[in-house]
Amino acid sequence: MAFGGPMQQNPLGSLADVTGEFPGGYYKIDHRDTNTLLSVTLLPNGQIFTQPGAMVAMTPDVTLKGKLKFSFRKMITGGEMSQTTYTGPGEILFAPPVWGDIIAIHLDGNTRWTVGKGGYFGMSDGITKETKSQGLGKAIFSGEGLFVQQFMGRGVLFITSLGGIVQRHLKQGEQLIVDNGHLVAWTCTYSIERAGGSISAGAHSGEGLVCRFTGPGIIYIQTRNPEALSEWIAGQAHPRQ
Numbered sequence: 001m002a003f004g005g006p007m008q009q010n011p012l013g014s015l016a017d018v019t020g021e022f023p024g025g026y027y028k029i030d031h032r033d034t035n036t037l038l039s040v041t042l043l044p045n046g047q048i049f050t051q052p053g054a055m056v057a058m059t060p061d062v063t064l065k066g067k068l069k070f071s072f073r074k075m076i077t078g079g080e081m082s083q084t085t086y087t088g089p090g091e092i093l094f095a096p097p098v099w100g101d102i103i104a105i106h107l108d109g110n111t112r113w114t115v116g117k118g119g120y121f122g123m124s125d126g127i128t129k130e131t132k133s134q135g136l137g138k139a140i141f142s143g144e145g146l147f148v149q150q151f152m153g154r155g156v157l158f159i160t161s162l163g164g165i166v167q168r169h170l171k172q173g174e175q176l177i178v179d180n181g182h183l184v185a186w187t188c189t190y191s192i193e194r195a196g197g198s199i200s201a202g203a204h205s206g207e208g209l210v211c212r213f214t215g216p217g218i219i220y221i222q223t224r225n226p227e228a229l230s231e232w233i234a235g236q237a238h239p240r241q
Contacts, residue, residue, distance in 0.1 A: 025124070040091065066083055115151065115184070167219070170215025176219060182224075
């Protein structure tokens with residue numbers, strides 16, 4: 001059973017890349033962009049780490065350690081989830097818990113990536129994951145919570161989205177305003193504000209809070225809002241009379 005084959009790596013990790021290599025194996029991403037499947041082939045002792053519940057199928061020679069159960073509530077709310085470790089040799093198929101895309105970001109050891117709640121999918125060996133406080137103000141108004149995940153090292157980081165993913169490169173001083181429910185991952189600095197007004201007004205109204213990113217850097221944005229999906233599901237389960 002073969003899920004994919006070794007291909008040339010593109011270090012830019014652009015949206016068009018669907019194949020690549022990482023330390024200890026190689027991958028293929030297909031069925032994009034809302035029914036995405038990640039196929040991974042691990043060399044002997046090669047490893048990949050993913051969120052629980054990501055595995056669709058695997059060959060019996062793969063060694064698995066960690067939890068298999070996925071928490072939809074934690075994905076929606078951004079709660080910290082344990083990891084599952086897969087050790088080769090062997091092949092594994094992975095998929096997100098809901099309809100969405102998977103993007104491979106090739107880390108070069110120099111750039112630190114910040115990933116919002118629900119955006120982390122998996123990573124190769126050679127990458128370190130840290131949970132960082134982003135301050136009370138950003139925690140309240142950004143929609144990402146008090147802590148975010150930051151990744152550094154050399155390898156491949158896999159992020160996932162709800163819906164498709166849009167990639168934006170910002171030049172030095174260039175700005176982009178993003179609704180706080182659509183963030184996936186970024187390397188830019190940002191501030192919180194209300195669209196067309198002050199933060200305090202947005203806090204009272206509960207509407208219009210956005211993140212103003214300033215380049216240089218890269219931003220990945222998801223086309224659907226997880227909180228809006230959660231509210232829609234709740235509304236369908238308990239329709240108003």
